Amino acid sequence: xxxxxxxxxxxxxxxxxxxxxxxxxxFVVLATGIGxxxxxxxxxxxxxxxxxxxxxxxxxxxxxxxxPAGELVMVSAGAAGxxxxxxxxxxxxxxxxxxxxxxxxxxxxxDGREALITFEMKGEAATSAERVQPVLDxxxxxxxxxxxxxxxxxxxxxxxxxxGDLLAEDFKKAEFTAVPLxxxxxxxxxxxxxxxxxxxxxxxxxxxxxFGLLSLASHQLHLFQTTYSVMFLMGFAVGVDYxxxxxxxxxxxxxxxxxxxxxxxxxxxxxGRAVLVSGVTVMVAMGGMFLSGLLLFKGxxxxxxxxxxxxxxxxxxxxxxxxxxxxDRIDAGRVPLLNRxxxxxxxxxxxxxxxxxxxxxxxxxxxxxxxVTVLLALAAPVVGMKTEALGLEKQFGSDSELSVAHRxxxxxxxxxxxxxxxVVRADDIGTPELRRALGSFDRVSVHAARNVAEIxxxxxxxxxxxxxxxxxxxxxxxxxxxxxxxxxGEVAGSVDFNDQLKRGMVPVFAFITVVTFLLMLFCFRSxxxxxxxxxxxxxxxxxxYGVMVAVxxxxxxxxxxxxxxxxxxxxxxxxxxxxxxxxxxxxxxVFVVSRIREARNGGLDNRSAIDTGIRRTAGAVxxxxxxxxxxxxxxxxxxxxxxxxxxxxxxVAVLLDATIVRMVLLPSVMLLLGERNWRTPRGLSRLPAxxxxxxxTGGGPDRGPETSGVPAGAGSPG
Numbered sequence: 001x002x003x004x005x006x007x008x009x010x011x012x013x014x015x016x017x018x019x020x021x022x023x024x025x026x027f028v029v030l031a032t033g034i035g036x037x038x039x040x041x042x043x044x045x046x047x048x049x050x051x052x053x054x055x056x057x058x059x060x061x062x063x064x065x066x067x068p069a070g071e072l073v074m075v076s077a078g079a080a081g082x083x084x085x086x087x088x089x090x091x092x093x094x095x096x097x098x099x100x101x102x103x104x105x106x107x108x109x110x111d112g113r114e115a116l117i118t119f120e121m122k123g124e125a126a127t128s129a130e131r132v133q134p135v136l137d138x139x140x141x142x143x144x145x146x147x148x149x150x151x152x153x154x155x156x157x158x159x160x161x162x163x164g165d166l167l168a169e170d171f172k173k174a175e176f177t178a179v180p181l182x183x184x185x186x187x188x189x190x191x192x193x194x195x196x197x198x199x200x201x202x203x204x205x206x207x208x209x210x211f212g213l214l215s216l217a218s219h220q221l222h223l224f225q226t227t228y229s230v231m232f233l234m235g236f237a238v239g240v241d242y243x244x245x246x247x248x249x250x251x252x253x254x255x256x257x258x259x260x261x262x263x264x265x266x267x268x269x270x271x272g273r274a275v276l277v278s279g280v281t282v283m284v285a286m287g288g289m290f291l292s293g294l295l296l297f298k299g300x301x302x303x304x305x306x307x308x309x310x311x312x313x314x315x316x317x318x319x320x321x322x323x324x325x326x327x328d329r330i331d332a333g334r335v336p337l338l339n340r341x342x343x344x345x346x347x348x349x350x351x352x353x354x355x356x357x358x359x360x361x362x363x364x365x366x367x368x369x370x371x372v373t374v375l376l377a378l379a380a381p382v383v384g385m386k387t388e389a390l391g392l393e394k395q396f397g398s399d400s401e402l403s404v405a406h407r408x409x410x411x412x413x414x415x416x417x418x419x420x421x422x423v424v425r426a427d428d429i430g431t432p433e434l435r436r437a438l439g440s441f442d443r444v445s446v447h448a449a450r451n452v453a454e455i456x457x458x459x460x461x462x463x464x465x466x467x468x469x470x471x472x473x474x475x476x477x478x479x480x481x482x483x484x485x486x487x488x489g490e491v492a493g494s495v496d497f498n499d500q501l502k503r504g505m506v507p508v509f510a511f512i513t514v515v516t517f518l519l520m521l522f523c524f525r526s527x528x529x530x531x532x533x534x535x536x537x538x539x540x541x542x543x544x545y546g547v548m549v550a551v552x553x554x555x556x557x558x559x560x561x562x563x564x565x566x567x568x569x570x571x572x573x574x575x576x577x578x579x580x581x582x583x584x585x586x587x588x589x590v591f592v593v594s595r596i597r598e599a600r601n602g603g604l605d606n607r608s609a610i611d612t613g614i615r616r617t618a619g620a621v622x623x624x625x626x627x628x629x630x631x632x633x634x635x636x637x638x639x640x641x642x643x644x645x646x647x648x649x650x651x652v653a654v655l656l657d658a659t660i661v662r663m664v665l666l667p668s669v670m671l672l673l674g675e676r677n678w679r680t681p682r683g684l685s686r687l688p689a690x691x692x693x694x695x696x697t698g699g700g701p702d703r704g705p706e707t708s709g710v711p712a713g714a715g716s717p718g
Contacts, residue, residue, distance in 0.1 A: 010268025035212025051496030069128035071155030080112030129160030193333025203239030235307030279312030282583035353618030379542035544653035625658030
């Protein structure tokens, strides 16, 4: 019988290690260089939207009426009229920049103590953030000159500038924090500098190549601005984990007394196969986001599929080649007190895992009920989950300059920053019926040559006013005119986006559930293991949702991580977390269950196989989980609310998955199910097994150990 695919790839890489290593480096350099030269293309407002708001944006875009970047500056004084001198100086300073148009006269508030100055940035709105700095400087200079008044600025350009600078700073923070954290954890896990550097180096090069390929792909599928952060988050964590699984198994086999080539072959046939299964499962699960109907998720799907594929490819190709080349030098740079592995490797002990596992296997029903109770208790807050597209004023915290400005402007001029924009298109915009309809509104701009009209409608009460506008006011005004009438704007866009998310959640969930079931069924030949995997994943996801709601919606303990409750979860977060966790949970599930099944196929009974599999994978799972939790936790400390929610949600889920689920719930449930775990459906029993041969030798049951697959020099210092 032939070796499985992972084993064949590993043996080939070890035999052609120079080709594998140089080929990987060439691929990374080319992908990074070509992608960097092409640049990333971001999605437009119309592409990022859904429903009527997206239709309105497309009408404006097709007519060449892209919305300019509007800015609002409010001057506030202690007494009515005391703002006039500052407002005059501010208006003149902004005009002198030469970057603005349609600069309106100051509009006083009802009590006369504030005035609102509105203007638009010249040029395209998409690039306005790059040109707004002179305007910001002008406003700042007037603020310094007139200390007796308060000046607040909010708008698309100024917010975009703030956001761009913050994202760049946050991404650097994430990169320069996550990498040392992962390296430190790997040093503890392996006790050697070279062994710790290897997974980090491969993960970083995988991310670099993925960045380049994603930039190239963005010319066909435009991306959201945070997609690169999501890619790094996923790519680095998964890349390090895959290498850790592979490297840990190879070192365990060496410590157990096998020679270098046998140890590498065993690692390729077992952990290498688990990496392939896990990687394919993650990629397929991510593919479910294409069914959401939203370009945002299609970009996330593409980014994660690319980076996971490259990380998986590097783990099963260049890693075996590097291990073959390094040989015993993999233990170079040993750290005192951290390299205390037993002579028999990981299989000899059990350590903390053995201590935890002993009572679990002794009383599986009690521990299963207890674990489920804990997870359901953590998931309880999800019952009251509210989702919305968090505006920039909520993304940065209530004390940020941007949020303070938005809050003050909104309080003094209700509906000012976020008015609805009604877009009207007709064959002839100048008919008497349409003129009468448009005349019933105050702020109307008619573009006769394009047969399009724009109407600005303030929304002091947000979604309530939007519903009234869409369901009653617009139908009454434009009934019988034959015109297309759509509403866009921040509030309308948020409502339409949420509605599409609700519609897309069902097909995405159905897809990843069915695909996960089929992949687990094919890989483990057991519908019981497949169903168990799905149910355990759902418990992890539910608990993560509950923690996210408690922290970020209700604000419980949010201050501990420098955040605050904002009353809702970012609208795209639940679907994204669901898909990502379904994929990532397969890392541990496939790795652990593969080792249990390996022990079972080796002749152990169900209980002994569970005990052996959990103990032998505990070190790798703990290290992998620690790295993922650390990387995700770094994102939980960033400035933007959505990055915090994503980081905390994923970190909590992985922590629970690697502890309560894999160490308590999985073994107790598998023990309670007994031999039913290993029943193969009749139809699958006729198919060829997904793995071939004895993992200890690489040969089949009728063949002895092979010794010709890895070059004779493999494992030697030379």
